[in-house]
Amino acid sequence: MRNFSRGPQHLAINQATTKGWSLEQAIEGYARHGVRGIAVWRDKLAELGLTRAASMLKAHDMTVTGLCRAGVLPPPDNAGWPAAAIGARCVIMVAGGLAPGSKDLAGAHSAARDGLAELLPHARAAKIALAIEPLHPMYAADRACVNTLAHANDLCDALGEGIGVAVDVYHTWWDPNLEREIARAGKRRLLAFHVCDWLVPTTDLLFDRGMPGDGVIDIPKIRGWMEAAGYDGFAEVEVFSANNWWRRPPDEVVRICIERHRTVV
Amino acid sequence: MRNFSRGPQHLAINQATTKGWSLEQAIEGYARHGVRGIAVWRDKLAELGLTRAASMLKAHDMTVTGLCRAGVLPPPDNAGWPAAAIGARCVIMVAGGLAPGSKDLAGAHSAARDGLAELLPHARAAKIALAIEPLHPMYAADRACVNTLAHANDLCDALGEGIGVAVDVYHTWWDPNLEREIARAGKRRLLAFHVCDWLVPTTDLLFDRGMPGDGVIDIPKIRGWMEAAGYDGFAEVEVFSANNWWRRPPDEVVRICIERHRTVV
Numbered sequence: 059m060r061n062f063s064r065g066p067q068h069l070a071i072n073q074a075t076t077k078g079w080s081l082e083q084a085i086e087g088y089a090r091h092g093v094r095g096i097a098v099w100r101d102k103l104a105e106l107g108l109t110r111a112a113s114m115l116k117a118h119d120m121t122v123t124g125l126c127r128a129g130v131l132p133p134p135d136n137a138g139w140p141a142a143a144i145g146a147r148c149v150i151m152v153a154g155g156l157a158p159g160s161k162d163l164a165g166a167h168s169a170a171r172d173g174l175a176e177l178l179p180h181a182r183a184a185k186i187a188l189a190i191e192p193l194h195p196m197y198a199a200d201r202a203c204v205n206t207l208a209h210a211n212d213l214c215d216a217l218g219e220g221i222g223v224a225v226d227v228y229h230t231w232w233d234p235n236l237e238r239e240i241a242r243a244g245k246r247r248l249l250a251f252h253v254c255d256w257l258v259p260t261t262d263l264l265f266d267r268g269m270p271g272d273g274v275i276d277i278p279k280i281r282g283w284m285e286a287a288g289y290d291g292f293a294e295v296e297v298f299s300a301n302n303w304w305r306r307p308p309d310e311v312v313r314i315c316i317e318r319h320r321t322v323v
Numbered sequence: 324m325r326n327f328s329r330g331p332q333h334l335a336i337n338q339a340t341t342k343g344w345s346l347e348q349a350i351e352g353y354a355r356h357g358v359r360g361i362a363v364w365r366d367k368l369a370e371l372g373l374t375r376a377a378s379m380l381k382a383h384d385m386t387v388t389g390l391c392r393a394g395v396l397p398p399p400d401n402a403g404w405p406a407a408a409i410g411a412r413c414v415i416m417v418a419g420g421l422a423p424g425s426k427d428l429a430g431a432h433s434a435a436r437d438g439l440a441e442l443l444p445h446a447r448a449a450k451i452a453l454a455i456e457p458l459h460p461m462y463a464a465d466r467a468c469v470n471t472l473a474h475a476n477d478l479c480d481a482l483g484e485g486i487g488v489a490v491d492v493y494h495t496w497w498d499p500n501l502e503r504e505i506a507r508a509g510k511r512r513l514l515a516f517h518v519c520d521w522l523v524p525t526t527d528l529l530f531d532r533g534m535p536g537d538g539v540i541d542i543p544k545i546r547g548w549m550e551a552a553g554y555d556g557f558a559e560v561e562v563f564s565a566n567n568w569w570r571r572p573p574d575e576v577v578r579i580c581i582e583r584h585r586t587v588v
Contacts, residue, residue, distance in 0.1 A: 117482075156539055160539075161539050161540065161541040162541070163496070163497070163499075163541065163545075167499060193463070194460065194461065194463045195459065195460045195497040195498070196459065196460070196525070196528075197524045198497035199521055199538075200523050200524065203497075205497055205498075205499075206499070209499050223585050231428070231463075232428070232460040232463035232464075232468075232470055234428075234432060234470075234471070234497055235458075235468075258464045258465050259465065259528075260461070260528060261527075261528075262526060263461075263524075263528065274421055274425075274426050274430065274464045274466075275426065276426040276427070293560045301347075
């Protein structure tokens with residue numbers, strides 16, 4: 059397993075972790091602390107502008123670990139491929155939940171599969187990898203009906219080349235099949251690795267994620283499974299935290315991300 | 324599939340749904356409305372006393388669909404077998420989460436299996452069926468590390484006779500393998516069927532369950548899978564709802580349970 063204690067060379071930060079910063083501030087801020095990976099959100103990217111963002115990322119030698127997030131719909135010509143312009147390693151795909159007013163979970167599963175199948179040829183043509191991110195089952199109704207890595211792997215099996223998975227410990231840590239499914243995904247499909255922590259108690263379903271080390275997830279164990287399967291990319295800290303981390307100065311948050319990356323990831 | 328529209332003959336109510344009532348009030352209240360099944364909680368049972376509870380349940384011809392809840396520990400001689408005294412169809416077993424301060428999920432899985440294995444011979448001797456209830460993955464850390472019906476079925480495979488499962492739609496509805504795993508469990512292992520609903524949004528991880536019909540779960544579809552597998556027991560309404568149902572008069576709650584049982588379960 060790679061030794062992370064020496065420094066942040068394998069650390070990426072998802073810019074949602076430093077919510078107070080614009081994309082410009084995040085690129086400069088992360089670079090100032092020696093962080094070389096960033097996950098970018100589409101709204102922040104649009105705010106800065108594609109050309110300026112691409113140029114700033116290049117100037118700071120920053121790897122874009124992912125572009126967040128694309129739903130399975132709307133169709134590809136509306137979405138465009140800003141991911142290519144900023145060199146993102148993948149586009150994070152969230153499957154979508156139940157249709158409004160619907161209780162048809164099987165229908166949602168089909169819609170996710172069909173939407174990905176429609177998108178994939180365009181992504182392949184643009185040389186952009188799609189990463190299905192299974193979300194925690196507590197988001198099945200309203201955000202994503204793909205809730206296990208097994209399901210995401212099944213979709214990859216069905217859809218063929220050009221699509222892989224993003225493994226987020228927050229969404230998947232509880233799964234007794236996680237080690238097996240990470241091995242099944244294998245190096246080619248393991249496109250991203252997101253870390254934060256599950257707090258006990260968790261007081262909000264959306265915005266109460268913990269900083270790595272503050273919860274109950276054995277992150278190094280899961281990283282070991284990822285690396286045993288061949289993953290050699292960044293570990294991306296992604297913390298949504300309305301009442302704690304989002305209230306702190308972003309520079310402090312970055313410092314703590316670096317410290318935790320060295321010690322508990 | 325059985326026709327529930329005629330009346331409450333297959334309806335049970337988990338007494339936690341009418342939190343304001345003692346066990347005595349719940350037995351009398353449910354019977355007054357024609358409800359013939361009840362799930363009993365141990366603290367409420369202790370309050371009323373075993374002898375008096377058994378006699379009241381008998382006088383009202385009330386079936387006890389389950390005794391809630393037993394953890395895997397403490398050992399059986401502390402727990403006693405009040406379930407036998409009140410004729411409960413099963414004891415609901417919740418696997419327990421991580422040990423305090425631990426991040427060892429695999430260890431928690433082993434502890435659950437070993438605890439059940441230790442308990443099972445005592446349960447068999449007392450002719451009490453144990454029902455493993457997989458809880459939603461959002462409870463993996465602090466309540467139960469068995470979070471899928473597949474995992475519960477694996478435990479049943481490993482442990483042999485005398486142990487089955489309780490299927491609660493709230494905990495399992497999101498699972499793409501639910502139909503398959505209900506079929507796998509089969510009539511012999513399907514010991515209880517709990518219904519409530521998943522609200523969108525859900526504002527609390529513990530106490531914001533919905534009354535059947537108020538959320539997104541296709542309850543009749545899941546009941547159909549249960550019955551196709553041979554389940555012919557009660558459908559037990561179990562709603563934990565701090566800000567809605569627990570604030571209403573229990574008689575009103577029972578009336579609405581009956582109405583929803585006829586129309587949306």
